[in-house]
Amino acid sequence: MVCSELELGISEEHEGVLLLDYAEFAGHTPGTPLQDALGEVVLDIELTPNLARCFSILGVAREVAALYSAPLHTPDTSLPVANGAGHINDAVHLEIREPSLNPRFTLGLVQGVTVRPSPGWMQRRLRLIGQRPINNLVDVTNYVMFEIGQPTHAFDYDILVERAEGNTPHIITRLPTPGEHLTTLDGKVHPLEPHFLLVADEAGPLSFAGVMGGLESEVQDPTDHLLDATGIPVEGEALPHGKASARPQGTQNVLLEAAAWDNINVRKVLSSTKMHSEASARFSRGVHPALALQGLGRGLRLLLEVSGGTLVPGVLDEYPQPPDPVVVELPVTEVRRLLGFDIQQAEIVSILRRLGFAVVEDSGNLLVTVPAHRLDIGTGVIGQADLVEDIARVYGYNRIPDTQIRDMLPPQHSNPALEREEAARDLLVGAGLREVISYRLTTPEREARLVPSGQSDSWGLGHYITLANPIASDKTVMRQTLLAGLLEIAELNARFQTRQNLFEIGTVYLPAQNGPLPEEPRRLAILMMGQRQQPAWQRDLRQSQNMDFFDLKGVVEALLVGLQLPTEAVQIAATEHSSFHPGRVLSCVWLGRLLASLGRCTRWCGAPLAWAWT
Known part of the structure; x- marks a missing residue:
C-alpha cells in the first residue's frame, strides 16, 4: 500500500507518499512491519511549568532511568575534533557586556556546509515531536534543543563578515541604545526597550537574546522564505528587500551559538514582545550555563554529520562568572523526620545517585552535589526539603506506610x-x-x-x-x-x-x-x-x-x-x-x-x- 505520512500517523504531511532511504533501511527484509523498521515510540507527556529539567528527551530519560533503575544513555556532547584550517580566534571576536544577564556565551564555526534537506531519521523525529523540518541547518538547532534541552542558534558567517565590511566580525551581547530596532525572522520590526538583551555586532542588533533570531543574519536556504515564530515558512512570503546577501547557493559557513541567559530578563522580554518560542520557553524557566558547551558540542557534531563542511579549530567560550556548585548537607535523620518513616540510608543514596546527584557519605550525613540540570534545588533547609521531595517521589508515595496519629490534636485556637x-x-x-x-x-x-x-x-x-x-x-x-x-x-x-x-x-x-x-x-x-x-412574569415592572x-x-x-x-x-x-x-x-x-x-x-x-x- 502506498501511503502518505498523514495516513501512517507519522506527521500532518499529506502531499505525496512516504519514501524511505534505501541505505537507511537496507538491513530490513520486505514485509517487515513499518513500526518495527522505524523503531520510534512517542510518549505524550504533560509537563507542569516547574519541570523545566524535563523539557527535553534527555530530561525525561533521566526521570525514567531513575524510576526504573535503568542505565541512562546520553548523546555525545563532547566537542568534535577540528578538521579545518586556521583558528576561530582569527575568525570572530566575542564580548559580553552584561555578564549578570548573559553568564556564558559559546561559538563554533563550520565552513563549507551544504544546505539541503535533513536525513530521513532526523526529519521523522522532528515530525514526531510536532516540528516541521526546514533544512539541515535549522533542523540541527531544533534537534539539539529537543534532545538535550539547550537551545542553539545558527548565524550565516558570511553575512556577519559583510556587516563588518570585510573585517573580523565582533559579536557583542549588550542592552540596546535609544532608537534601535530589530527585524525578527518572521519579518516583524520591533522597537527595543531598555531591558531587551541583544546579540549584536558593531553594525547593530542581530537577535533577541534567548527569544528569537533576527532576519538579517539568519542562515539562508536557496529557496528561502519568511519563517513564522516556530520556524515554519510563511506561504507566499518571500524574503523582503534588505536581507543581506541572498545568495542562490544559500549559507556556506555557519557560526553556531550556544549561550545561557538570565531567565528573569527573558520573561520580561516575553511579557513586552509576546514572542513566545520553544527556545524562550526553556530560557525563561532556566538553563544552566554548564549546558551551553554541551549544546555547542552536540550541535557541531550534527552539523558536520548532516551538512558536511569542516570545523575550524577552537571554540569561543566566554564564561566570566562560573557559579559555584550547589552542595546540600542532608542528615539522614532529617530525611526520616520529614518523610515520617524509617528509610534506609543505602536506599536514600541510591535514589539520589540515580537522579544524577553526587553523594558523599559522612557517617549519618550526606553531602549532596546538585547537577547542572537541577536549577530547582535550593540551598540550606530549602535544599534539604527539595531533596526529600525527590526521594519521596522516586521511592513511591504508594509505598509510604500509613501511620495513625499517636496523640490527641492540641486545642485549636480560633481566628x-x-x-x-x-x-x-x-x-x-x-x-x-x-x-x-x-x-x-x-x-x-x-x-x-x-x-x-x-x-x-x-x-x-x-x-x-x-x-x-x-x-x-x-x-x-x-x-x-x-x-x-x-x-x-x-x-x-x-x-x-x-x-x-x-x-x-x-x-x-x-x-x-x-x-x-x-x-x-x-x-x-x-x-x-x-x-x-426581582423581575417576574406576573409583576408589572413599570410599577x-x-x-x-x-x-x-x-x-x-x-x-x-x-x-x-x-x-x-x-x-x-x-x-x-x-x-x-x-x-x-x-x-x-x-x-x-x-x-x-x-x-x-x-x-x-x-x-x-x-x-x-x-
Whole structure:
C-alpha cells in the first residue's frame, strides 16, 4: 500500500507518499512491519511549568532511568575534533557586556556546509515531536534543543563578515541604545526597550537574546522564505528587500551559538514582545550555563554529520562568572523526620545517585552535589526539603506506610477576624446580595476613574505598590480600593441585567506607614443598583421603583446588628466624597472611628444609578 505520512500517523504531511532511504533501511527484509523498521515510540507527556529539567528527551530519560533503575544513555556532547584550517580566534571576536544577564556565551564555526534537506531519521523525529523540518541547518538547532534541552542558534558567517565590511566580525551581547530596532525572522520590526538583551555586532542588533533570531543574519536556504515564530515558512512570503546577501547557493559557513541567559530578563522580554518560542520557553524557566558547551558540542557534531563542511579549530567560550556548585548537607535523620518513616540510608543514596546527584557519605550525613540540570534545588533547609521531595517521589508515595496519629490534636485556637468575615458573608448573602471576587492587581488609571478631574481625592490614591514584572499591561499595581473593581463588574453585568446587589470582602494595599512593607487592611464594599423587586412574569415592572438610600441603609443596619455592633453607637452624618454625588453622601462613625462612607454613584462611565457602601 502506498501511503502518505498523514495516513501512517507519522506527521500532518499529506502531499505525496512516504519514501524511505534505501541505505537507511537496507538491513530490513520486505514485509517487515513499518513500526518495527522505524523503531520510534512517542510518549505524550504533560509537563507542569516547574519541570523545566524535563523539557527535553534527555530530561525525561533521566526521570525514567531513575524510576526504573535503568542505565541512562546520553548523546555525545563532547566537542568534535577540528578538521579545518586556521583558528576561530582569527575568525570572530566575542564580548559580553552584561555578564549578570548573559553568564556564558559559546561559538563554533563550520565552513563549507551544504544546505539541503535533513536525513530521513532526523526529519521523522522532528515530525514526531510536532516540528516541521526546514533544512539541515535549522533542523540541527531544533534537534539539539529537543534532545538535550539547550537551545542553539545558527548565524550565516558570511553575512556577519559583510556587516563588518570585510573585517573580523565582533559579536557583542549588550542592552540596546535609544532608537534601535530589530527585524525578527518572521519579518516583524520591533522597537527595543531598555531591558531587551541583544546579540549584536558593531553594525547593530542581530537577535533577541534567548527569544528569537533576527532576519538579517539568519542562515539562508536557496529557496528561502519568511519563517513564522516556530520556524515554519510563511506561504507566499518571500524574503523582503534588505536581507543581506541572498545568495542562490544559500549559507556556506555557519557560526553556531550556544549561550545561557538570565531567565528573569527573558520573561520580561516575553511579557513586552509576546514572542513566545520553544527556545524562550526553556530560557525563561532556566538553563544552566554548564549546558551551553554541551549544546555547542552536540550541535557541531550534527552539523558536520548532516551538512558536511569542516570545523575550524577552537571554540569561543566566554564564561566570566562560573557559579559555584550547589552542595546540600542532608542528615539522614532529617530525611526520616520529614518523610515520617524509617528509610534506609543505602536506599536514600541510591535514589539520589540515580537522579544524577553526587553523594558523599559522612557517617549519618550526606553531602549532596546538585547537577547542572537541577536549577530547582535550593540551598540550606530549602535544599534539604527539595531533596526529600525527590526521594519521596522516586521511592513511591504508594509505598509510604500509613501511620495513625499517636496523640490527641492540641486545642485549636480560633481566628476572630476570619470568623467575623465569614459571619459578614453569611449575613450579606442572607440579605440577598451576591459576593464577587475581583483581581487584586489593577492600574492607577482604572482607580483614577473614581475621582472626577479637578476634584480633591477622598481616597488618597497614589504611591501604589508596583510590580517589577507585571503579567499583563492591565495588572501593574496593587489595588487601594475595592469600589473600582466592584463598579467595573457592575458595569459589565449591566449589559444583561440592571438589578444588581453585590459585595466584596478583600485586601487593599496602602503605602507603608511604619516599616518597609505596605499596609494590607481588609475591606468590605457593597453596591446596590436597579429595581427594588426581582423581575417576574406576573409583576408589572413599570410599577416597580428603583432602589434608594434606604435599601442600602437597611442592609448595613442588618449587618451591624448581626455582627453585634450596637447601632445606637453609630453616628450618621452628611459629608462629601469625591466618588459620590454631592449632597448624597453619608459617613458612618462608630466610637469616634470612621466606619464607612455611603453614597450615590452617578459618575462611573456607563454605569446606571447605584448606591455604594465602602
